[in-house]
Amino acid sequence: MKSSVITFPGSNCDRDMDVALKNFGFKNKMVWHNDNELPKSDLVVLPGGFSYGDYLRCGSMAAKSKIMQSVINFAKSGGLVMGICNGFQILVESGLVPGVLLRNKYLEFICKNVFVRIENKDNPYFKNLDKEVFEFHIAHNEGNYFCTNDQLKEIEDNNQIAIYYCSVSGKTDEKHNPNGSLKNIAGIFNKEKNVLGMMPHPERMIEESLSGEDGSLFFKNLLNNIR
Amino acid sequence: MEVNEQIAIDHGLKKDEYIKICKLLKRIPNLTELGIFSAMWNEHCSYKSSRLHLKKLPTKGKKVIQGPGENAGVIDIEDGDAIVFKIESHNHPSFIEPYQGAATGVGGIMRDVFTMGARPIANLNSIHFGSSQNKKTKNLLRGVVHGIGGYGNCMGVPTIAGQTSFDSSYNGNILVNAMTLGLVKKNKIFYSKAAGLNKPVIYVGSKTGRDGIHGASMASASFDDKIEEKKPTVQVGDPFTEKLLLEACLELMAGDSIIAIQDMGAAGLTSSSIEMASKGNLGIEIDLNKVPCRETKMTPYEIMLSESQERMLIVLESGKEDQAKKIFDKWNLDFAVIGKTTNTKNIELFFDNKSVAKIPVNILVENSPMYDRKWKKSKLPKKNKINRTELNNLKIKDVLKKILSNPNICSKDWIWEQYDHTVMGDTIQKPGGDSGVVRVHGSEKAVAATVDSSAVYCWAHPITGGKQVVCETWRNLISVGARPIALTNCLNFGSPENEENMGEFVECVQGIGEASKYLNYPVVSGNVSFYNQTKDIGIKPTPTIGGVGLIKNYKNMVTMSLKDIGNQVLLIGKTEGHIDQSLFARVILDEKKGPPPEVNLFNEKNNGETLLNLIEKNYIKSAHDVSLGGIITAISKMCIKGNKGIKLNKPKYLISEIEYFFGEDQGRYIIEINPKDLKDVANILNKNSVHYDEIGTIIEEDIVINQKTKVAIDELRSYNTNWLRKYMA
Numbered sequence: 019m020k021s022s023v024i025t026f027p028g029s030n031c032d033r034d035m036d037v038a039l040k041n042f043g044f045k046n047k048m049v050w051h052n053d054n055e056l057p058k059s060d061l062v063v064l065p066g067g068f069s070y071g072d073y074l075r076c077g078s079m080a081a082k083s084k085i086m087q088s089v090i091n092f093a094k095s096g097g098l099v100m101g102i103c104n105g106f107q108i109l110v111e112s113g114l115v116p117g118v119l120l121r122n123k124y125l126e127f128i129c130k131n132v133f134v135r136i137e138n139k140d141n142p143y144f145k146n147l148d149k150e151v152f153e154f155h156i157a158h159n160e161g162n163y164f165c166t167n168d169q170l171k172e173i174e175d176n177n178q179i180a181i182y183y184c185s186v187s188g189k190t191d192e193k194h195n196p197n198g199s200l201k202n203i204a205g206i207f208n209k210e211k212n213v214l215g216m217m218p219h220p221e222r223m224i225e226e227s228l229s230g231e232d233g234s235l236f237f238k239n240l241l242n243n244i245r
Numbered sequence: 246m247e248v249n250e251q252i253a254i255d256h257g258l259k260k261d262e263y264i265k266i267c268k269l270l271k272r273i274p275n276l277t278e279l280g281i282f283s284a285m286w287n288e289h290c291s292y293k294s295s296r297l298h299l300k301k302l303p304t305k306g307k308k309v310i311q312g313p314g315e316n317a318g319v320i321d322i323e324d325g326d327a328i329v330f331k332i333e334s335h336n337h338p339s340f341i342e343p344y345q346g347a348a349t350g351v352g353g354i355m356r357d358v359f360t361m362g363a364r365p366i367a368n369l370n371s372i373h374f375g376s377s378q379n380k381k382t383k384n385l386l387r388g389v390v391h392g393i394g395g396y397g398n399c400m401g402v403p404t405i406a407g408q409t410s411f412d413s414s415y416n417g418n419i420l421v422n423a424m425t426l427g428l429v430k431k432n433k434i435f436y437s438k439a440a441g442l443n444k445p446v447i448y449v450g451s452k453t454g455r456d457g458i459h460g461a462s463m464a465s466a467s468f469d470d471k472i473e474e475k476k477p478t479v480q481v482g483d484p485f486t487e488k489l490l491l492e493a494c495l496e497l498m499a500g501d502s503i504i505a506i507q508d509m510g511a512a513g514l515t516s517s518s519i520e521m522a523s524k525g526n527l528g529i530e531i532d533l534n535k536v537p538c539r540e541t542k543m544t545p546y547e548i549m550l551s552e553s554q555e556r557m558l559i560v561l562e563s564g565k566e567d568q569a570k571k572i573f574d575k576w577n578l579d580f581a582v583i584g585k586t587t588n589t590k591n592i593e594l595f596f597d598n599k600s601v602a603k604i605p606v607n608i609l610v611e612n613s614p615m616y617d618r619k620w621k622k623s624k625l626p627k628k629n630k631i632n633r634t635e636l637n638n639l640k641i642k643d644v645l646k647k648i649l650s651n652p653n654i655c656s657k658d659w660i661w662e663q664y665d666h667t668v669m670g671d672t673i674q675k676p677g678g679d680s681g682v683v684r685v686h687g688s689e690k691a692v693a694a695t696v697d698s699s700a701v702y703c704w705a706h707p708i709t710g711g712k713q714v715v716c717e718t719w720r721n722l723i724s725v726g727a728r729p730i731a732l733t734n735c736l737n738f739g740s741p742e743n744e745e746n747m748g749e750f751v752e753c754v755q756g757i758g759e760a761s762k763y764l765n766y767p768v769v770s771g772n773v774s775f776y777n778q779t780k781d782i783g784i785k786p787t788p789t790i791g792g793v794g795l796i797k798n799y800k801n802m803v804t805m806s807l808k809d810i811g812n813q814v815l816l817i818g819k820t821e822g823h824i825d826q827s828l829f830a831r832v833i834l835d836e837k838k839g840p841p842p843e844v845n846l847f848n849e850k851n852n853g854e855t856l857l858n859l860i861e862k863n864y865i866k867s868a869h870d871v872s873l874g875g876i877i878t879a880i881s882k883m884c885i886k887g888n889k890g891i892k893l894n895k896p897k898y899l900i901s902e903i904e905y906f907f908g909e910d911q912g913r914y915i916i917e918i919n920p921k922d923l924k925d926v927a928n929i930l931n932k933n934s935v936h937y938d939e940i941g942t943i944i945e946e947d948i949v950i951n952q953k954t955k956v957a958i959d960e961l962r963s964y965n966t967n968w969l970r971k972y973m974a
Contacts, residue, residue: 027577028485030401034670066668068399071485127394127663157398157665219667227673227684227799 019044019244021061024089026051026080031066031103031219038221039063042237051083060244061098062089064105066157066219076119076160077107086112098142098244099213103158106205106215115206115215116173117165122158123198129157131229132196134181134204134218135188141211142243143180151188152181152232154218156196156204161217163199163206173206180205180214248279256283256459262614269608277546277594277602282609284459284512284550285519288775291613294741295773298754303762308730309769315436316357316508318769319429320731322795326685327431328692329363332371332424332735332791334774338479339421343388347372348396348482349554350423355400356508359491360557362435362498363427366669367683368397368404370423371696371735371789375416377652377972382411385419387973392482393423394663399484400491403672404664405681408696408789411652414704417779422735424791426694428685435498437507439525439560439586444504446518446529446584447566449573450490450556453514454539456480457552486555486578493576494557502565509556515549517558518584519592523610525560528589533596537579545596560586620747625706629825629839636903641877642954644833644907648874649881649964651832656966659973673799677886679724679870680792684799691799693727695792698737699873700785702841705826707749707786711756712844716911718792719764720870723853724914726803726860727794732761734771734790739783741775749786750775757788763846764853766792803860805869807887812866812943813920814891816876818852818913819936822904828874829907848912855933856914862929864922871913876940877906877950879915884948885962892949893941902951917943 021044025032032048039046039061047057056062069080080086086108093099093114101109109115122128135151136144165173173179182202184190190202197217205216223233246252253263256279266282267273274282288294304312310327311319317331335350355365372389374382386409397404402425457480497503505525507517514536522529533545539553561569566582573580587593592609594602648654661676673691674682680695697717703710715732722729734757739746761768777784796802807814824830825839859865867887871879884891896905918926923939930937949955 028399028488030399030488030668034668037670067401068485068488071399071483071488073485126391127398127665129398129665129667130662155667157667159398222667222670224670227802228670229667229672229675 019060019241020058021046021063022049022056022059023063023065024049024051024085026069026083028069028071029065029067031221034221035063035065038224038233038237041224043241049085051085053085054088056085056088056092061100062092064101064108066103066105069104069108075111077104077111080108081111090114093213096210096212101215102219103217106217107160109213109215114213115208116169117163117206119160120162120164121160122162127159128196131155132218133184133186133194135184135190136181137179138177141207143214143240145243147235147239151184151186153230154220154232155222155229156218158217161197161199163203165200170200176209178207178209179203180207181216246276248273248276253279256280257287258283262286269612270604275602277549278604280546280550281515281602281604284515285609286613290512290516292773293614294616294618294775295750296615297617298751302754302758302768304767304769306731306765306767309767310431312769313771316360318731318733319361319434320769320793321431322685322690322692325431327429327434328793329358329361329427329429330425330733330791330793331357331770332422332696332733332789333357333772334735334737335421335423336419336737336774336777339389340419342479343385344392344395345479345481347389347392347421349480350421351393351396352482352484352487352554353510354423354425355402355487356510358425358427359494360435360506360508361429362433363429364495365402365425365427367426367681367694368402368423369406369681369694369696369791370404371408371698373410373412373415373420373787375411375419376413377411379413379416383973389421390660390663396482396484398665400488401668403666403668403683404661405666405672405683406676406695407661408698409657409660412700412785414785418777418784420737420777420787422789424696424733426692426793433498435503435506437505437521437524439505439521439527441504442586442588444563444586445561445566445582446531446586447559447561447569448536448556448581448583449559450578451483451486451553452537452539452579453548453551454553455543455547455551458547458550480552480554482554489576489578490555490557493573493578496572497569502562502569503559504562505560507558509558511552513550513552519606519609521558521560522592522606528587528591528606529584530587530593531584533594535581535583537581545594545601618741618747619744620751621744623707623748623752626838626840629836631824633901636901639833639903641902641906641950642956645877645881646964647832648828648878649961650968651828652968653828654874654878655968657969658966659969673802674725674804678804679721680727682725682796682802689798691796691802693722693725693794693796695721696789697721698787698789700787701826703749703753703788704785705841707752708756709841709844711753711788712760712846713841713911714788714790715757715760715764715766716844716849717872718790719766719849719853720914722792722794723857724803724805724868724870726801727796728857729766729792729794731767731769732790732792734768734788736771736773737777737784737787737789738775739778743783746783753786753788760846764850801860803865803868805867805883805886807883807889807917807943808866810889810943810945811920812917813923813939814941814943815916815918816913816938816940817856817916817935818848819910820898820905820908820913821910822900822908823910824904824908827907827909842909842911844911851933852912852914852935855930855935856916859926859929864918864926865916866919867917869915871915873909875907875909881948881961883915884958885965888958890944890947890958891941892944894939895951897938
């Protein structure tokens, strides 16, 4: 399976994603933001970091990069595009998924393990996962998901909410909402479910010695689903 | 403007220093030249008060590739890998403007490390604030933490450990010390020594602005009532540009076109160009019109003294300019050939086709002032008489609650959760442990790092304090299973012109030297920060030590969290119940007199090495060194982290329970072992003449201190974790 990770100026989780993808059997290529065309890929990943220093608005300048036109076309034709953290912000800014990501409610960067609940497995990312609650890691300053009431109704009607922040037992409440996200939303799909944006970093949880291993389950499953 | 003595004094130079300049030049310097002298001869850049004493530190060892004198120290971690590391202060700017001051401190130290060709793999910091009651403390703390996070997070380098303390002596002068570790191949280390004639001198990175002019001079003076006026001397950081600069430099370094490279840190273009020329015994010629400037009409004086961040100076092989420029163009960074190396041994600056400064390099460097400042010896204070009845009347649970929630002991998760500590995917021990640990990417090895300081001990008796800090970092490394290799130091003191402060400096350095020599744990880099005072009052002497060690197989790393119910807990090292200068004495008894705990280097070394031996044999399930707050504080933290309880045995000594639990005797560790291994472990300890006590057994959910006292782990945790969050809310 072939994957591509885009490096924008200021991306800093691009290597981590490359390591994770290769570790689980993807043939990954690093793609420079200024390239015109994506290489042939089964999965395109927009990694975390601070593209363009998060100046202006997180993800806004990266969304206008040369390569993004090719990414958008790839997504529109049904290709799998996943944005993690800053990558999620870029997806939002490029209109591939609905909503916006505001500054965290308590105005502070948060780096810690959180639990997330996967509700909808009818998609290429989560299909066949045999549990619902995962321990993932977050590290962001602007992960406070927000959208209009109309948008919320639409994404709920279309089952577009990918993951929710929750307790270890899967309960979604204010106490287990690290950044003030609307409805505890931690990740979201486009209507067709081939584009996924999420704040947590599964690539940081791929070995017991690291923050945990739930990221491994995610990547192994993803590879099998694409295969 | 005609230069005269008053202008020199306004530049922070002393009258006799000005006379010396005129004599060496055989003329009166012009303003640009005077600015260059003031930048090179201030305390921050010239180490004029400290050099004499720093020479006494042990800096060599089998694992040392590069000691002090370069951008950072370098140690060998085998298999062709090396670690580049250094700690540096950014105290003065952080007090004036906490966010930018702290941020640029982090940016500066990372640049020091990647200048040498190493990719930064971990950041640490040691930050010290005034009393929590002081009205400035909260905002300074918030600003500094945001600044450190703002820069490090954007760079994508994990912040893996740190230290935070509060003491009223920092009310008017906080400390912000930042440390970075980088990984490099031994045969790809870059140095700042220029070589060869007519080689192009290249400027890369951000444009030069008017920010930070005289930053280094500001850092070499005391604060007075006019600190608000000094805000313009604080640099403004741009971590995004630094990230690009890092990637571009490493890309260029992969080839073989660089002869020498030096970051523009304190005193900017001045010190970087002079240092490269001086080390290469060459001259350097710069055309200031070619320096990329952010603002219009900048004068030679301003260009030379600007401390704009994220800039580097490179001496390149001739003919490689185009190839190098391509890389910097790709990363959207400025690249300009601004001069060349010469055989004149002068630094000569041109502006609008006129020579605007010409100074022999050796005058600036070798002839820079060096002072043997007067200093006062300190005496070991007499031991306090302890009123045992008073101690026996205290309720241990109440005392424990006060100690665990004390600002200097409490959990700092509010701070480190704002630092990205997991980016790069190799962090295997996050902040809050004895040391932070990152894997050496793609290998079985891991590197452990820690920072520590003990201002109270250093203030009570500088020699003992100096030794103690070194030993504490040594213990922190051993507690995670790392073999200590070398250290870096950041020496934060008051005014060297004050005999007492200078005495504290001299004796702390002596203590550091003795301990690092004995432990074969040399000093490979460091930084001195004097004039940490407001008006005439200096801070408590605060040498900060950053220690680095190696774990051969990361799977053998040890953490402090208790692991399994039924396991036995041993205390390594002898307990005498030393209460003077302990946190207990200060917080509970309000007592500030007496000597700090004695440091016995033989025991330190013997206990530490024996524990490493036990760890390597896989006997140790968890370990933690005993420091501030004594045995019970150490055990409480192990319980909280492991979410397990412990039933403590009755102490066998004749000292009171309070002295036993809260005393701060040195050289001690708490370890957890499986009961089946007790005999083997005891054998090894006995064979090495290491004193140990069996102090308890792991149980489910309480810490059982004696027949009358037990505390649930959740309650312990609430003592420990609530204070800082409430304070900052």
